[in-house]
Amino acid sequence: MSAATSPSERRVSARIGAISESATLAVDAKAKALKAAGRPVIGFGAGEPDFPTPGYIVEAAVEACRNPKYHRYTPAGGLPELKAAIAEKTLRDSGYEVDASQILVTNGGKQAIYEAFAAILDPGDEVIVPAPYWTTYPESIRLAGGVPVEVVADETTGYQVSVEQLEAARTERTKVVLFVSPSNPTGAVYSEAEAEAIGRWAVEHGLWVLTDEIYEHLVYGDAKFTSLPAIVPELRDKCIVVNGVAKTYAMTGWRVGWIVGPKDVVKAATNLQSHATSNVSNVAQVAALAAVSGNLDAVAEMRTAFDRRRQTIVRMLNEIDGVLCPEPEGAFYAYPSVKELLGKEIRGRRPATAVELAALILDEAEVAVVPGEAFGTPGYLRLSYALGDDDLVEGISRLQKLLGEAKA
Structure with missing residues (x-):
């Protein structure tokens, strides 16, 4: 050297x-x-x-500012009432029943993605990443010690990868497959049958799935959002869902996301967050509580x-x-x-x-x-x-x- x-x-x-x-x-x-x-x-x-951001969400934040309860540290993993509301929202919107103990509230979706990968990846573990991909995914994987393995789709397939492509990329080092629908940057949406096929392939080979559902409410025409752990229950013990309020409620600057996953993984990610950032801003969490608890008008x-x-x-x-x-x-x-x-x-x-x-x-x-x-x-x-x-x-x-x- x-x-x-x-x-x-x-x-x-x-x-x-x-x-x-x-x-x-x-x-x-x-x-x-x-x-x-x-x-x-x-x-x-x-x-x-x-x-x-819708007015009722802003008003909830204003009230939180006035409440001394939110002027102090709160649990690193998130306000209990917000975690309970996220569990209810997940069942309402995805048909996926989870407990509040399976949820970690994070500083936006990016922190959720990094902490999820950090919690399950060891050095050299491979993550299959369909491309085109959002720029943060491979960087988060590398930062967590993993190796992103790209599987490329183009306009001829509507930017959707097939099970056959995923299988061709799988090696003995493969631990996780990334699944994003609706997609950033392409807007691609997998049908329920296509999503289920990928989920069952992951189960067959004992792989983890990290699925980013941040755009769940933004689908158009005949397209429908599908939550993988809801339609492939066998996947739930090895599935991490990442979500947040940024896109759905026009709250990009509020920085509130979350992880939903197996309790041991969520506990590990919570431990990481307790040292990295501690709790998300209480004011932003109360705003997020109003968002996920309210209607979707x-x-x-x-x-x-x-x-x-x-x-x-x-x-x-x-x-x-x-x-x-x-x-x-x-x-x-x-x-x-x-x-x-x-x-x-x-x-x-x-x-x-x-x-x-x-x-x-x-x-x-x-x-x-x-x-x-x-x-x-x-x-x-x-x-x-x-x-x-x-x-x-x-x-x-x-x-x-x-x-x-x-x-x-």
Whole structure:
């Protein structure tokens, strides 16, 4: 080992130094900075509803601020009343009956994902990760000591992986399969039969499943959300569900997520959290309690708006020569293929990758999008349609004008 790389000289640990910045947050930050500087940038980068948090949730938080009970430490694993409410909400929305002792309240979905992987992975354990994937999944796996193994799906299969693909990726080191439906970044939604087949395959081979259900209420048309442990009961002893209030209730900034899983795993993750962050903000937990205990009327209104925007963005993207955008069935993302545009001349530049194309789009059209490389699949762009209707139309109109100039 050279002096330049010796432990005493290394300023940042190899483990942390290997972690990439969140591409979606980076794009969003750049778009906001440019906008603050006076440029009329329209951002399609962040997965963040443009709606305010419903008023009854905000009022619950205001009352919590006034209550001295919430000015002190509370149990690291979450307020007992919130954990009980999450159990009731899980039964209501998923048909999955769990006990409050199977729940850990976390600082958002990202902490839930990391702590879940940290609780079950040993160094070298492999996790099968369908791609395109959300940027945080593989980084959380690596940070927990695991090895992400990508299984790639494309637009020809609606961005859905098959049991056959999963089986081809399975090795003696495979411990976990990641299952996400509705999907970020593609909006893909597996049917109940497709989800059940994956769940039964996992049971057959004794694998754990981590399933992220954060977009459970954002499905459109004939698509239906399916909770794996509800339809494959044999999976429950080796299944961890991650969820939160961020997307459903427009509460991204409140930072409340949770883990639902076997008691021993949840206890281990709770021990980790007791040293890492202790309890989630009590005010945010009380807000989350109001959210999960209330009705879904506000959610239905947001879903109606997202559905309208979904149809608009898909139609307008598919009007651009060289762009192919399957219709997403869930979440609030479009994931068009732009492979036919790569290498073509656009305003004197020939972008060879989606990264270069996204940079050109930001420079020339003042529209911020995230390149597919961030999600494990080069040649694509991710656009969130969780923004106002007028901005959406204006932003895609700019894309149509710019990309319509592409020539061989």
